[in-house]
Amino acid sequence: MANRLSVFGGAVVVMFLALTGPGLAQTISYADAVTVLADDCGADIKKYCRGLNLGNNEIRNCLEQNQAKVSPTCTSTLASVVVSIQRRLEAQASVFKVCAGRAKQLCKGVVGEVHILQCLVKTERIDGEKCNQAITDAGWR
């Protein structure tokens, strides 16, 4: 995944998100997300954001503030990376709530998040759309 992404850069992410539509957008791992960011925005970060950090939105703010100067590829990558990270964070935080009903029904007696998740991955066919989407977006298949 990482290699593919680094070859094609953010265009792949952008296309992927565009093709699947806003409601069904897929997520990529945090590692892949920031790898695309580094690949497509690394030069601009070095040029315009020296001394700034990944944390506290410093890089994001800097790239957005310098949008007129940074490469269009970087700008679109940044936007899609932010969306992907946000969507994955939300999915990871909500998976066990979204899937609670199915887990109770399909994974009786299964204790602990790790095991419940293993169970739900096996019952994918009958987990329902929302639960399946949450597990997929969380990156936990």
Added chain:
Amino acid sequence: MFVRGFRYGLTLAFMLAAGAAGAQQLSDKQLIASLGQVTQVAPVVDVGLLIQEVNANVGQGVANLPNWSQLASLAQLAVEIDFENDSIAIEPASYRTIGLIADALHDPRLRHYKFLVVGHTNATGKAEHNLELSMKRANAIMAALTTTFSVPASHLIAIGVGQEMPLDATNPKAAANRRVQLINLGVAN
């Protein structure tokens, strides 16, 4: 040109393998597997005492002191993260490593644990400066994890140990000594 980066290693063997080939890539699976090896008899770590010990022993090493030495028995992993020269800004080339750590820390197998983030430098430059820089860099890593990737701040403690606990003690200026350790402190309250 001092202290360009931290180097994290799972074990010395893993680091040597990764460093020699330059091809073996760290994965979130490795992170999850090594950081999840929690034992029942894990010692309770007092971070205040770690800070006291290192502050009282700048330039003299801490590996054999009571609080620092007990960290060796905890589930841990070390990787390399590069920074701009004499700065706390993480190099874009190391964003992926931060992302891998974020992937691992959010995984159901690890997300209820608390971790110590320990920044190390090699022995190039002044020991006091190295201690301070390692602390700031550990804080920068923690900030990236807790803000960009929303890892709960209560699940991480950042601490710097400068050049005081080299991986390669016979060669204190070795690049391998620059690293950040992630250490599992047990279930977060």
